[in-house]
Amino acid sequence: MSAQGPLLSVAGIEVMYSRLALVLRGLTLSVPRGGIVALLGANGAGKTTTMKAIANLLRSERGEVTKGAIHYDGARIDGLDPSDLARRGLSLVMEGRHAFSTLSVEDNLKVGAYSRSDGAVAESLERVYATFPRLKERRHQPAGLLSGGEQQMCVIGRALMARPRMILLDEPSMGLAPLLVEEIFSIMQQLNAEAGVTFLLAEQNAAVALRYATYGYLVEGGRVVREGPARALAADPEIRASYLGLDASAEADGASLAARRRPRWLS
Amino acid sequence: MGDFSFFLEVVVGGLLSGVMYTLVALGFVLIFKASGVFNFAQGAMVLFAALTFVGFLEFGLPMWAAFLLALAAMLALAVAIERTVLRPLVGQDHMILFMATIGLSIFLEGFAQLIWGTKVRGLDLGISDEPIEIGGILISQFDLSAALMAAVLVAVLSAFFSYTKVGRALRAVADDTQAAQVAGVPLGFIWAVVWGAAGFIALVAGLVWGARLGVQFALTLVALKALPVMILGGFNSIAGAIVAGLVIGVSEKLAEIYLGPFVGGGIENWFPYALAIAVLLIRPAGLFGAARIARV
Ligand SMILES: Nc1ncnc2c1ncn2[C@@H]1O[C@H](COP(=O)(O)OP(=O)(O)OP(=O)(O)O)[C@@H](O)[C@H]1O
Ligand SMILES: [Mg+2]
Numbered sequence: 001m002s003a004q005g006p007l008l009s010v011a012g013i014e015v016m017y018s019r020l021a022l023v024l025r026g027l028t029l030s031v032p033r034g035g036i037v038a039l040l041g042a043n044g045a046g047k048t049t050t051m052k053a054i055a056n057l058l059r060s061e062r063g064e065v066t067k068g069a070i071h072y073d074g075a076r077i078d079g080l081d082p083s084d085l086a087r088r089g090l091s092l093v094m095e096g097r098h099a100f101s102t103l104s105v106e107d108n109l110k111v112g113a114y115s116r117s118d119g120a121v122a123e124s125l126e127r128v129y130a131t132f133p134r135l136k137e138r139r140h141q142p143a144g145l146l147s148g149g150e151q152q153m154c155v156i157g158r159a160l161m162a163r164p165r166m167i168l169l170d171e172p173s174m175g176l177a178p179l180l181v182e183e184i185f186s187i188m189q190q191l192n193a194e195a196g197v198t199f200l201l202a203e204q205n206a207a208v209a210l211r212y213a214t215y216g217y218l219v220e221g222g223r224v225v226r227e228g229p230a231r232a233l234a235a236d237p238e239i240r241a242s243y244l245g246l247d248a249s250a251e252a253d254g255a256s257l258a259a260r261r262r263p264r265w266l267s
Numbered sequence: 268m269g270d271f272s273f274f275l276e277v278v279v280g281g282l283l284s285g286v287m288y289t290l291v292a293l294g295f296v297l298i299f300k301a302s303g304v305f306n307f308a309q310g311a312m313v314l315f316a317a318l319t320f321v322g323f324l325e326f327g328l329p330m331w332a333a334f335l336l337a338l339a340a341m342l343a344l345a346v347a348i349e350r351t352v353l354r355p356l357v358g359q360d361h362m363i364l365f366m367a368t369i370g371l372s373i374f375l376e377g378f379a380q381l382i383w384g385t386k387v388r389g390l391d392l393g394i395s396d397e398p399i400e401i402g403g404i405l406i407s408q409f410d411l412s413a414a415l416m417a418a419v420l421v422a423v424l425s426a427f428f429s430y431t432k433v434g435r436a437l438r439a440v441a442d443d444t445q446a447a448q449v450a451g452v453p454l455g456f457i458w459a460v461v462w463g464a465a466g467f468i469a470l471v472a473g474l475v476w477g478a479r480l481g482v483q484f485a486l487t488l489v490a491l492k493a494l495p496v497m498i499l500g501g502f503n504s505i506a507g508a509i510v511a512g513l514v515i516g517v518s519e520k521l522a523e524i525y526l527g528p529f530v531g532g533g534i535e536n537w538f539p540y541a542l543a544i545a546v547l548l549i550r551p552a553g554l555f556g557a558a559r560i561a562r563v
Contacts, residue, residue: 057445060358086451098446100439111439114432115451155446162451 005074006030007166007198008054008090013068015046015053015222017061023049024222026068031166031200036192038213038230039202040243046222047202048095051170054200055092056082072166086115089165093172095202097151099158101144105135108143108154112161121161128157131187149180156184160191166198167191173205181205185212206243210234218243276404277520283407285516286414287475289421291489292496292508294468297424300441300503301461302353304364308372310490312466315379316341317473317482321390322383330393334470341466349459357454376487387483392474413475420471424464425505433460441503495539499546500553507555515539 008031015024024046031037039047052058053065056078070078072090085091100108109128113121129136132153138146143154152172159167169188173181189212191197203209210216210230218226218239226239233239291313298306319340323333352367394412398405428434439447440457448454473482476489496515500507522538546554 055449057448060445060448062358081453081455082445082448083451083453086449092449094446094449098443100442100446102442103435103438107435107438110432111435111447111452112450114436158450 007033007035007073008200009071010050010054011069011071013050013053013070014066015049015058015063016066017058017063022222023063024053027219027223028068029217029224029227031198032215034192034196034198035215036188036199036201036213038206038209038216039200039219040204040206040209040216040233041219042204042243045219047219048170049222050219051092051095051168051200051202053078054168055085055090056080057092083115086162086164089163090168091159091162091164091166092168093155093159093170095170095174097148097155099143099146099151099154102142104140105143105146105154106139108158109135109161112158115162124161124163128160131160132157149176149184152176152180152184156187164197166200168200168202170202171204172201173203173208181208188212206239207234272404276406277524278517279404279406280410281517281520282513283410283414283516284520285513286417286421287472287512288492288496288515289509289512290417290468290475291472292493292500292512293421293424293505294465294472295490295493295497296500296503296505296508297461297468298465299497300505301437302364302440302458303361304368305502306465307365307368308375309465309469309493310487311372311375311379312341312344312469313473313476313489314482314484314486315344315375315473316466316470317390317477317486318379318383320470320474321388321477321482324390325388334474337470338467341470342463345462345466346459348462349455353458353462354455372487376484380484385484387481390474390477390482392478394478409478416471416475420468421509424468427464428505433457437461492539495543498543498553499539501555502553504553504555507553511554515542518542 010027010029012026012028013024014022014026016022027046027050029037029039029050039050041047049058049063052061052063054070054072054077058064065078069076072085072088077085077088077090100111103111106125109125110121113124129139134150135153135157138150143151146154156167156169156172172184172188176184185208188199188201192199201209201213206216210233213230216227216230216233217224218233226233226236228236234244291309294309294312295306298304298309316337320333320337323336324330328336348371352371353364356364356367394409396407396409398407399411400406428437436447436452437457437460439450439452440454444454447457472489473486476486480486496508496511499515500509500511519535519538523532523535526538527534
């Protein structure tokens with residue numbers, strides 16, 4: 001396999017929902033091995049759709065990739081069953097905390113190891129508990145009763161149980177207190193540094209994401225409109241104005257780059 | 268005293284038939300839990316299973332061999348249904364899947380009768396129907412054996428879904444299908460397991476009811492007995508199906524004996540529905556139906 005190439009590459013994909021709504025319009029990105037890459041953009045830009053296209057989840061929402069290709073570890077993965085990806089070491093942490101609310105925390109974590117047949121599951125469980133001690137305290141409670149932050153830890157822990165080489169992290173900061181956001185992100189950084197896990201991180205909260213990421217893509221209207229090293233993006237005046245809210249002269253509420261160039265309904 | 272032991276007899280008889288209702292209801296509940304689909308074809312599966320079993324018996328096979336072959340046929344059917352009906356309809360509306368199970372039901376009824384013919388067959392499982400006396404009350408041996416079989420099956424299935432890896436995965440799929448897939452649970456396999464379990468249940472139900480009513484088209488109506496059980500117990504609760512089956516079994520027998528004389532009998536057939544509707548008005552999700560666990 002191409003050990004030199006990027007771990008994940010998305011090449012010019014188009015995604016349509018219900019054969020009507022073209023949501024991604026030729027989106028291209030790549031994630032190097034061991035990298036943390038941020039996918040930034042406003043509501044409805046297409047971040048989640050990109051994540052679901054990679055994880056092959058679109059079919060159950062009547063969406064499909066109509067153009068382009070997705071490669072992971074040198075092999076084409078669009079068209080695989082979603083459950084195959086866990087076996088190949090690619091895990092998605094979905095937007096909106098999809099913990100199994102009726103299952104206990106421990107059962108949630110064990111489901112994460114479904115694709116594994118080695119005997120070291122108990123060991124991984126202990127490692128997840130070491131990373132998230134709060135989960136251990138609540139291991140026998142139904143996950144639906146956890147706080148929002150604990151649920152986020154539960155689903156990240158569940159993803160870790162598959163021993164992934166790459167995690168797609170969709171909007172982990174959503175609805176969390178700033179301190180908890182930092183905690184989640186620093187755990188991500190630690191997994192990246194110590195276990196070599198590669199991350200693709202979708203975030204509206206560009207300020208935080210760019211502090212932890214090495215590289216970033218800005219998505220608008222289903223396309224990448226800007227990309228570069230995280231530092232360069234964080235310093236980009238237009239991005240600072242629209243997404244980081246740091247320029248007083250910008251319109252309120254972060255109007256997008258494209259919206260200022262042309263009316264969106266014509267695109 | 269005599270009155271009380273008669274009352275006990277009625278209650279025990281009701282409990283025994285209640286276990287059978289639970290069994291049939293469980294077939295529905297499993298599929299509903301795992302895929303949110305009300306499987307209209309459950310009754311047809313009961314007929315299909317019973318006809319297949321009797322068909323193998325008529326070839327001169329011993330009972331255990333006919334049972335294993337019929338079970339294999341039900342499992343093969345489950346896999347075929349997953350491949351040809353469920354998989355192509357992934358992501359479609361539940362109503363469309365429901366319609367598909369109506370089609371499936373009509374197909375199964377026709378297909379079973381095409382292979383095995385339409386004549387009514389008797390089925391003798393070799394269990395005597397002589398009542399026996401236990402603790403001073405008379406109990407039908409057949410009912411007792413059937414209830415025991417059903418109870419064992421229910422216990423085995425509950426244990427399977429509570430304590431095994433596949434059972435845990437099934438509960439995960441029932442809870443959040445996409446998240447379960449992402450976690451590495453293959454949906455097609457889980458659906459095949461669930462439909463296979465429903466086929467197993469249909470086979471046992473088909474044998475027991477078939478031995479009582481004869482193996483014939485009317486077996487598909489056994490499913491109607493499960494409907495009030497599910498309304499009462501909740502469509503997605505295994506515990507609910509167990510309790511509601513027993514409640515309905517006992518209450519319909521009691522109603523028949525103690526209310527029947529005042530309204531002219533025949534209560535047994537509609538009383539469960541009346542009870543179910545009454546519950547529906549008070550608790551729309553059924554006695555056990557999950558309002559989902561969630562923090563607000
Ligand atoms: N199942 C669906 N069917 C039709 N359209 C959809 C579907 N899911 C998403 N869309 C549309 O696709 C567009 C992109 O949505 P997506 O969820 O990918 O955005 P996002 O960048 O993740 O936004 P957010 O930051 O709010 O999570 C939106 O306009 C949305 O309305
Ligand atoms: Mg999103």
